[in-house]
Amino acid sequence: MEKREAGELANQLRLKIGLTWEDLASAISRPPVWTAAAILGFHPIPADQARAVAELLGLEDDAVTAMQRQPYRTADDSLRSDPTIYRFYELLQVYGPAIKELIHEEFGDGIMSAINCNVELGRVAHPDGDRVRVTIEGKFLAYQW
Template sequence: MTPILPKADAADLVVAARIRRGLTWAQLAEELGAPLVWTTAALLGQHPMTRDQAAAVCRLLELDEAVAESLQLQPSRGSDPAAMSDPTVYRLLEALSVYGPALKELVHEEFGDGIMSAINFKVDIARRPDPDGDRVVITFDGKFLDYRW
């Protein structure tokens, strides 16, 4: 019996196949009928996919059953430290470092004592044209979870 392909290795194969076939993440998400950001995160190893989702994406990317099997595994969520220093990721961390305390205050003022769920959660990205240069719009949409004593 062979070991199950690690999710990071499956992600590398997905990325390579996507690039070599000239497909976008949006096309893969559309094929799966799933949200774009969720699909991308799942294919990079951050969410488990259903058997049908894994089979569909592997058919499209011409990847084997070992990749499909790996895509269905529960992940160890998080990022490797090298990924966190990527300029795009770092700028997102920087934005949360600057605005996180203000957002926390505003969440508490609006909703009370609690947190925004990152489990019952949706995230989206959009491009908005602007005369000074296109804008990146990232939306976090999480259920409010109040602390109960």
Template sequence: MTNWNTTRDQATIKVRAAVARSDASWADIAGQLARPLLWTIAALLGSHPVPAELAEKVGALLELDGDTVLALQEQPYRIQGDELKSDPTIYRFYELLAVYGPALKEAIHEEFGDGIMSAINCNVELTRREDPEGDRVRVIIDGKFLKYQW
């Protein structure tokens, strides 16, 4: 479903502007769509195709034009290059994986055997945990284990 009037990147810009103009939070939008918060944000910012009925619902909720609603449904390219690493918050996830990635891999292999945790079939949750030394960000990744089969 290629839409040549509005690109997926342009749709992302329009969605960001519409959310800023609206009284709706990302959590409100996720609730309206009956989808998880992080999936909703990722999808509307271009990381997932939005199913047609949900794209129409978002279009009505955020007053998006028809071309933008179509662009939301397009299959995205998920690799965005090194400039993504320059964002301080995103860079910290790269840093976290650089430090703990090998340990996580070893622990997964020890616990589950030869395989991987799926990033396609996973759930991601983000919560705030109050702490006297400063609030904590809690990220839970619940991924399906996929055993290598030879």
């Protein structure tokens, strides 16, 4: 079984059983955003946590093995057509250059790590309709010359 195939199956079973991503995250003591990304195939899941997910969802051993494999982290341009994902591309097109300038002004010459980072998602009540809050906290990596 391929890694992404195991993720799709796990997600289908999660929905069928009625578990949330938060439920699965709590079961393996990981953050919800990391858990969803890992189960969907974008991170390797440690063996004990992969087995815990499999027990909750009723997955076979081949899915447990697939979830533990190192993923290919390549761009999938077809995702850009999804309205939710596209808005993140749009946000970075508009605000990316400003964020880059502000990072350099605050920290110096370097980048924010997307490998050593935390991502959290939350809901914020607002009179015009609830807001989505996405917090990304990444380690600053100074360029070394």
